[in-house]
Amino acid sequence: xxxVIFNVTLKFIKPLLxxxxxxxxxxxxxxxxxxxxxxxxxxxxxxxQILSSGWKGLRFLRENIFTFLGLGLLTCIASxxxxxxxxxxxxxxxxxxxxxLHLGSPLLMDFGVFLVVFxxxxxxxxxxxxxxxxxxxxxxxxxxxxxxxxxxxxxxxYCLLLPNLMRIxxxxxxxxxxxxxxxxxxxxxxxxxxxxxxxxxxxxxLNTADPVPQALILTAIVISFAITAYFLVLCREFYRExxxxxxxxxxxx
Numbered sequence: 117x118x119x120v121i122f123n124v125t126l127k128f129i130k131p132l133l134x135x136x137x138x139x140x141x142x143x144x145x146x147x148x149x150x151x152x153x154x155x156x157x158x159x160x161x162x163x164x165q166i167l168s169s170g171w172k173g174l175r176f177l178r179e180n181i182f183t184f185l186g187l188g189l190l191t192c193i194a195s196x197x198x199x200x201x202x203x204x205x206x207x208x209x210x211x212x213x214x215x216x217l218h219l220g221s222p223l224l225m226d227f228g229v230f231l232v233v234f235x236x237x238x239x240x241x242x243x244x245x246x247x248x249x250x251x252x253x254x255x256x257x258x259x260x261x262x263x264x265x266x267x268x269x270x271x272x273x274y275c276l277l278l279p280n281l282m283r284i285x286x287x288x289x290x291x292x293x294x295x296x297x298x299x300x301x302x303x304x305x306x307x308x309x310x311x312x313x314x315x316x317x318x319x320x321x322l323n324t325a326d327p328v329p330q331a332l333i334l335t336a337i338v339i340s341f342a343i344t345a346y347f348l349v350l351c352r353e354f355y356r357e358x359x360x361x362x363x364x365x366x367x368x369x
Contacts, residue, residue, distance in 0.1 A: 126168050133161040141226055151226035155233025162234075181235045188231030193267065195224035205278060206271075261301050268294035279364035281354055285347045292340035296333045303329030 141154035165174065177184075198221040199208035211220035268290045275287030303326050310325065355361050 123168050126164055129164065130161050133157055133164075137161070137230075141230055142223070151229030152233055154226070155230045158230070159234050177235075184231050184235045188228045188235065189267075191228030191231065192225055193228075195221045195228060198224070205280070205283070206274060258301060261297055265294050265297050265301070268297070279362060281351045281361040281363060285344065285351060288347065289340070289344055292336065292343075296336050296340075299329045299332050299336070 137154040137157040140157065141151060143150070162174065162177070196207040198210045199206060202210065204210070209220055209222050213219075272287045272290030272294060275283045275290065278284065278287075313319065351361060
């Protein structure tokens with residue numbers, strides 16, 4: 117874009133957007149906002165820069181988008197293990213004071229979410245892919261989904277083994293989503309046409325996508341939603357009766 121007004125105005129807007137993003141990032145563990153909002157605002161700043169002068173000065177971001185996406189996911193997971201340093205359950209917040217600065221593992225989680233959102237804005241991701249081969253993209257997606265399935269199954273099993281009813285429900289949700297992804301990957305991630313018989317033909321195209329995994333996942337989503345709602349009602353009634361969702365508490369025994 118060769119607009120002089122836009123380019124001059126952008127010099128003032130970009131710093132303001134980054135300041136606002138940092139404010140949301142540090143505000144998130146005390147109020148709504150956090151890494152998600154910060155990532156969206158920061159991504160808007162970069163997209164405006166791309167509209168103004170293309171990828172000039174942003175080559176490093178363009179070439180390392182998937183690296184930062186992986187770093188963001190690992191940061192989110194690592195923030196949950198900080199609680200183990202003081203024998204607390206997974207994902208329990210851990211806080212420290214550095215002079216007047218209040219830092220904690222939720223802030224680390226927000227930073228990971230910030231990286232994932234910032235580098236996974238659809239427009240930014242498509243611009244980074246350019247003219248790469250589609251087969252390579254599908255192969256990469258299989259790898260990423262396999263890693264995601266491993267993380268979901270591991271986290272779900274861990275939550276199921278905890279003596280806390282709410283965490284058990286979270287474990288069931290994670291495992292149900294992992295099962296859906298397994299069926300999704302098993303169906304094949306390839307560029308195929310919709311499973312619809314063309315007009316004037318009696319057979320579908322040989323390159324038609326398999327509709328069975330899609331139907332199974334749709335059914336599984338509805339069932340898992342109903343089971344989750346039922347478990348939440350049980351958890352609420354259990355909390356009303358015992359004043360706690362901890363299955364190992366002395367009051368429950």
